[in-house]
Amino acid sequence: MLLPAVLLALVFNYLPFAGLAIAFQDFKPWKGLFDNTWVGFDNFSEMFSRPDALQVILNTLVISGLKIVFGLIVPFVFALFLNEVLSRGLQRFIQTLVFLPYFISWVILGGIMIDILSPSGGLLNNALGVFGLKPIFFLGDNNWFQPMLIVTHLWKEFGYSTVIFLAALMGISPQLYEAAEVDGANRVQQVWHITIPGLLAITIVVGVLALSNILNAGFDQIFNLYNPMVYQSGDVIDTFVYRVGLLSGNFGLGTAVGLFKSLVSMILIIGAYKLADRFAHYRIF
Amino acid sequence: MKRNLFRGVLLALGLLWAGASATAQTPVFKDGKYNPPLTLTFEIVQGAGTKFKPGEDYNNNVMSRWALENFGIKFQVAWTAPTGEALTNKLRLMLASGEAFPDVMRVNDVNVTKDLIESKKAKDITDEFNKYATPRLKEIYTKYPEALYQVKKNGRMYGLPVLTSGNVSDELMWIRQDWLDKVGMKAPTTIAELEKVMDAFMTKDPGGNGKGKTLGVSIGAKNALATWMSSTGFLIGSFGGVMAHDNGWGLAADGKTLAYKAIQPEMKKVLAKLNEWKNKGYIDPQFALMDESKASESFVQGKSGIIFGPPWMIEWPFGDLKKLNPDAQPKPFPVPAGADGSRGRFGEGMTQGTTIFSPDFKGVEGYLKMLDRWYGSHVAYGDAEFQYGMFEGYDYQMVDGKPVIDSTNFIDPSMYFPGLENYPSIAFIEYNIYEYLWQGGKPRNLAEKTLLAKTAPEKLQGGAIINSQNKYNMPNLFSGAPTATMSKKGEYLRKLEQDTFAQIIYGSKPVAYFDEFVKQWKANGGDAVTKEANDWYKSVSAK
Numbered sequence: 001m002l003l004p005a006v007l008l009a010l011v012f013n014y015l016p017f018a019g020l021a022i023a024f025q026d027f028k029p030w031k032g033l034f035d036n037t038w039v040g041f042d043n044f045s046e047m048f049s050r051p052d053a054l055q056v057i058l059n060t061l062v063i064s065g066l067k068i069v070f071g072l073i074v075p076f077v078f079a080l081f082l083n084e085v086l087s088r089g090l091q092r093f094i095q096t097l098v099f100l101p102y103f104i105s106w107v108i109l110g111g112i113m114i115d116i117l118s119p120s121g122g123l124l125n126n127a128l129g130v131f132g133l134k135p136i137f138f139l140g141d142n143n144w145f146q147p148m149l150i151v152t153h154l155w156k157e158f159g160y161s162t163v164i165f166l167a168a169l170m171g172i173s174p175q176l177y178e179a180a181e182v183d184g185a186n187r188v189q190q191v192w193h194i195t196i197p198g199l200l201a202i203t204i205v206v207g208v209l210a211l212s213n214i215l216n217a218g219f220d221q222i223f224n225l226y227n228p229m230v231y232q233s234g235d236v237i238d239t240f241v242y243r244v245g246l247l248s249g250n251f252g253l254g255t256a257v258g259l260f261k262s263l264v265s266m267i268l269i270i271g272a273y274k275l276a277d278r279f280a281h282y283r284i285f
Numbered sequence: 286m287k288r289n290l291f292r293g294v295l296l297a298l299g300l301l302w303a304g305a306s307a308t309a310q311t312p313v314f315k316d317g318k319y320n321p322p323l324t325l326t327f328e329i330v331q332g333a334g335t336k337f338k339p340g341e342d343y344n345n346n347v348m349s350r351w352a353l354e355n356f357g358i359k360f361q362v363a364w365t366a367p368t369g370e371a372l373t374n375k376l377r378l379m380l381a382s383g384e385a386f387p388d389v390m391r392v393n394d395v396n397v398t399k400d401l402i403e404s405k406k407a408k409d410i411t412d413e414f415n416k417y418a419t420p421r422l423k424e425i426y427t428k429y430p431e432a433l434y435q436v437k438k439n440g441r442m443y444g445l446p447v448l449t450s451g452n453v454s455d456e457l458m459w460i461r462q463d464w465l466d467k468v469g470m471k472a473p474t475t476i477a478e479l480e481k482v483m484d485a486f487m488t489k490d491p492g493g494n495g496k497g498k499t500l501g502v503s504i505g506a507k508n509a510l511a512t513w514m515s516s517t518g519f520l521i522g523s524f525g526g527v528m529a530h531d532n533g534w535g536l537a538a539d540g541k542t543l544a545y546k547a548i549q550p551e552m553k554k555v556l557a558k559l560n561e562w563k564n565k566g567y568i569d570p571q572f573a574l575m576d577e578s579k580a581s582e583s584f585v586q587g588k589s590g591i592i593f594g595p596p597w598m599i600e601w602p603f604g605d606l607k608k609l610n611p612d613a614q615p616k617p618f619p620v621p622a623g624a625d626g627s628r629g630r631f632g633e634g635m636t637q638g639t640t641i642f643s644p645d646f647k648g649v650e651g652y653l654k655m656l657d658r659w660y661g662s663h664v665a666y667g668d669a670e671f672q673y674g675m676f677e678g679y680d681y682q683m684v685d686g687k688p689v690i691d692s693t694n695f696i697d698p699s700m701y702f703p704g705l706e707n708y709p710s711i712a713f714i715e716y717n718i719y720e721y722l723w724q725g726g727k728p729r730n731l732a733e734k735t736l737l738a739k740t741a742p743e744k745l746q747g748g749a750i751i752n753s754q755n756k757y758n759m760p761n762l763f764s765g766a767p768t769a770t771m772s773k774k775g776e777y778l779r780k781l782e783q784d785t786f787a788q789i790i791y792g793s794k795p796v797a798y799f800d801e802f803v804k805q806w807k808a809n810g811g812d813a814v815t816k817e818a819n820d821w822y823k824s825v826s827a828k
Contacts (some may be wrong), residue, residue: 029381030404050777051809119570137570142793227507227574228783229791235780248776249377249396 023256043256052235059146060236063217066150068210072203075158079165079199080191095166099159106156110224113152114139145230153221161206165199172198204276211272215265237261312357314650319357323648326387327703330372331365334601336696338679347676348701356655358648360703363387373397380404388646389704391447393638398435398444399766401641407443408642410649414442417650419657421666425711432635432712434764434825444641445656447705449633451712454513454595455751455758456630458621459603461590462614467491472618476523476558479621483567483591492587500589501567505580510555510786511631511759514594515580519620520558522629522759524551533761534818543762543822545815547782548806553799556789563790573787578602587613593620596716596747604692617747619754632760635712640704652704659702660709664718667732674735675699681739690739713755719748765825768817774810781806 018033023043025036047053078098085091101109116123117138125135138144176194185193219238226234237257245254277283312323329343337346343362352358364387366372373394379386380400392398401407418426426432426445436444460472465482468489473479483501486492490499504517511518511533537544546552562568569575569583577594584592585606592598596617606613622628642649661668662675673688674681679696681688699708718733723745728734737745767775785802788794 028400028404030383030400030406046773051805052777052780135570137791140571140573140787140791228780229573229787231780231784232788243780244776246374246377248772249400250773250776251381253773 020255020259022251023259025252027251027255029251039252043252044260046253047257047260052231055232056235056237056240059233060215060217060238063146063149063222063234063236064214066146067153067218068207068214070150070154071157071161071210072207074154075161075165076199076203078158079162079169080195082162082166083169083195084187095159095163097159098162101156102160104156106220106224109152109156110221113148113225117148139225140227140229142230142233145226145233149218149221149225149234152225153218156221164202164206168199168202169195208269208272208276212265212269214268215261312647314357314648314654317356317654319648319651322353322357322359323651324359324361325352325389325646325648325652325703326361326363327389327391328364328366328372328375328387329362329391329701329703329706330367330369332368334697335700338696343701346698346701347679348698351676352655355658356651358651358655360701369393376401380406386643388643388648389652390641390643391638391704391706392444392641395435395765396767396772398639398641402436402438402443402766405644406641408644408646408649409441409443410445410642411442413649414445414653417653419654421660422653422657425660429635429712431764431825435636435766436639436641444639445704446636447638447640447707448710448712449635449637450710450715451635452633452716452751452755452758453597453710454631454633456511456516456518456593456620457596457747457750458519458618459584459592459594459598459615460618461491462616463612464491464590472616473621474619475622476520476624479591480567486590487566492590494588497566498588500569500583501562501565501591503580503582503584503589503592504568504572505575505577506573506786507576507579512577513631513633514577514592514598515575516577516593516631517555517559518629518631518759519593521546521551521555522620522757523623523627524554525623525625525627525629534763535759536762543815543818545806545811545818547786548803548811553796556786556799557796559790560792560796564792573790584615585609596719596744596751599741599743599747600690600692600695615743617743617750619750620757628754628757629759630754630757632758634760634764636764637707642704656705656709659705660711663709663711663714664732664736665711665714667730667735669731672731672735674739688735688739713752716748716752719745720752723749763818763821765821768814768821770810770813770817774814778806778810778814781809 021033022036024038024040026039026042027036082091082094085094117125119125119135119137119140122135124138129135136144138148172194176198177190180190180194215237217236217238219236219242222234222236222239223242226239241254241257241261244250244257312319312321314323331343341347343349343365344360349360352360364375366375372391376386376390376392376394376397377400380397386401386406390401392401398407414423414426425448432446432448433442436442436446458472460482462472464486465472468482468485468491470482470485473482480501487497487499487501490496492499503515505512505515506517510516511521533546534543535546536542559568563570563572569580572580581592581594581598581602583589585602587606587610599615599617603615606615620628620630642652658668658670660666662671673683674690675698677683679698680690682691682694683689700706718736719740722728722733722737728737781802785794785798789796789798
């Protein structure tokens with residue numbers, strides 16, 4: 001009975017591993033996997049000899065690191081506040097409202113964001129203009145680009161995690177609150193001693209799951225928002241692979257970067273998992 | 286899932302068709318026609334500018350009926366892409382996945398052309414070209430050897446270049462004459478005068494846009510500084526030196542070797558000037574993100590009075606300008622000169638891609654014959670069939686026995702032509718005729734008479750200006766397939782260049798940083814690329 005599942009996993013998850021050979025070849029697609037010239041670690045040395053290699057890796061880590069941190073804090077706090085809203089109807093309404101942007105694709109959202117953040121007649125800059133501030137080129141300025149990535153990412157995604165946290169909040173036994181009230185704990189003390197500890201486990205799960213994405217800074221988003229002016233702050237591993245591997249046809253180099261990324265990701269995930277186990281005694285497996 | 290289903294259906298249909306056609310005879314080209322008709326599959330860019338009459342599509346339109354009737358060639362579109370870039374990506378993916386290619390391909394990208402030839406996905410048409418191409422076609426395609434560099438390998442021909450007219454999309458200066466009259470100024474002939482006019486347009490606001498809402502000049506630099514519309518080539522040219530695109534190759538001072546434009550000292554002055562213009566508000570703060578069409582919008586909307594681009598802009602995109610403001614009078618002028626009298630303009634070069642045939646394609650003979658007849662619509666020949674234009678009711682209408690262009694109902698059937706997707710073009714002929722006619726020359730044949738009758742005077746004048754200034758043309762002199770280092774390091778060098786230019790123009794790095802950029806460019810592959818480009822140049826110019 002297990003055979004079909006094993007077979008499927010083998011075909012779709014493990015067979016493609018053979019493609020990793022491309023990372024060690026000067027790959028020309030029409031020659032097939034076996035007839036291409038083997039170049040050893042040339043593609044890797046090429047990758048690290050590029051003066052911008054370090055910057056691209058750093059950009060990736062900073063952007064996705066900040067996304068993970070704020071992606072935990074914001075929905076956590078928001079869920080806490082939303083939980084205090086008494087009207088169930090209003091609660092549901094807000095929940096739906098913040099969840100909605102999650103379903104819009106970045107291709108569409110990218111266009112909208114570029115319009116809103118435009119320095120010539122964009123909504124945000126017009127608003128700033130009312131206060132006498134000079135227009136800021138948010139998506140063309142290396143100081144602003146990363147914060148804009150984080151903010152727009154949060155706005156789009158935080159509804160999703162909020163729903164998870166809210167579900168966990170529902171799961172906390174009402175008896176605990178009743179007992180606390182009997183003991184004379186006020187609202188803030190109840191949140192501090194019951195709600196937050198009750199959410200800790202799910203926070204760690206969400207956090208560890210997010211860590212597996214630490215080297216995915218969000219290709220869809222960055223690809224639709226970045227431009228040559230912000231390569232310094234916005235070029236990440238995935239956009240780099242897209243330009244080098246696909247657009248310039250350097251499949252070998254592109255695959256080498258991808259392989260490097262996967263290896264680092266794996267180490268990070270194992271590390272994060274061990275940390276979660278040690279400090280929160282939480283094990284997924 | 287959906288795609289798989291679709292593929293399955295296609296496969297089933299294909300099997301059915303194969304079964305049916307096995308019994309039918311193979312098409313033979315006899316008496317100028319295929320019998321039974323030969324199906325020609327092709328890919329094509331279906332961009333925003335591609336229009337169809339109601340009920341027509343790529344498989345059934347005035348052009349496909351013409352081809353079927355005259356040559357027994359049945360057009361069948363394999364797939365379309367919304368932009369040239371998307372088409373290139375799709376071809377690249379097909380190369381990687383080993384999918385079957387259409388019979389006739391229009392390829393925009395030199396890398397893809399090179400890969401197709403290398404992977405033996407491009408048909409060697411040398412013998413067929415020699416045997417079946419008419420004397421007319423042979424002259425057009427072999428007159429300028431540089432046009433064939435991309436499709437030639439070891440002396441064999443692996444496709445046709447998509448020729449340009451040599452200068453039809455070269456750059457001149459468009460100014461709103463009505464604005465000039467309002468501010469009481471003359472058209473600028475130097476960059477210094479140009480700056481005065483931009484100042485006047487911005488401060489005196491002849492367009493009535495309100496204070497601070499007018500731009501000095503509409504330029505877009507997303508793809509390149511010197512480009513086919515909304516160009517900044519005039520500014521690069523005004524500083525003299527190596528004449529080429531910003532990301533292309535020109536002749537070095539010795540007149541013999543190639544030099545990369547973007548690292549020349551003149552480029553430093555160009556960046557300093559653009560930085561100054563940016564700070565003064567002459568150019569849109571987002572100009573680095575705008576492509577050619579996007580940047581032209583500000584001119585069309587009356588938010589700027591100056592734009593640099595080719596003479597045909599009077600038809601598109603200026604058609605909309607006249608709709609928005611019937612009083613608008615865009616007029617063409619030569620590109621302004623720099624402080625030392627230097628001038629230069631974007632030059633479109635000899636080719637704009639290639640036509641590649643699949644190795645299994647059996648219809649090269651018919652395609653060449655069809656192409657030859659289609660070339661009859663070029664003004665240089667003006668064959669009787671096309672004496673008034675391409676097809677009545679599409680690119681021209683007959684009113685009282687005279688051909689007129691109705692710009693609102695204008696449909697360009699040449700966009701449907703497989704593998705070409707454009708007018709048939711011949712280098713340096715069209716604007717030569719324009720100049721002759723603009724200077725009052727009597728039409729020498731019916732085609733010229735028609736041309737004179739239906740061409741906007743501004744376009745005629747613009748063509749004359751371009752043709753009289755062909756010496757300022759600065760095309761990219763490297764037109765071969767990318768060299769080894771270009772393939773490997775090209776992406777990084779381009780990123781370095783774009784990044785540096787943006788930083789300097791937007792002021793986050795000082796102009797002096799340019800010298801550091803040149804050093805880095807050379808150290809990280811630039812020197813190797815220069816050497817390879819020159820090796821190539823020597824090999825082709827020796828012949």
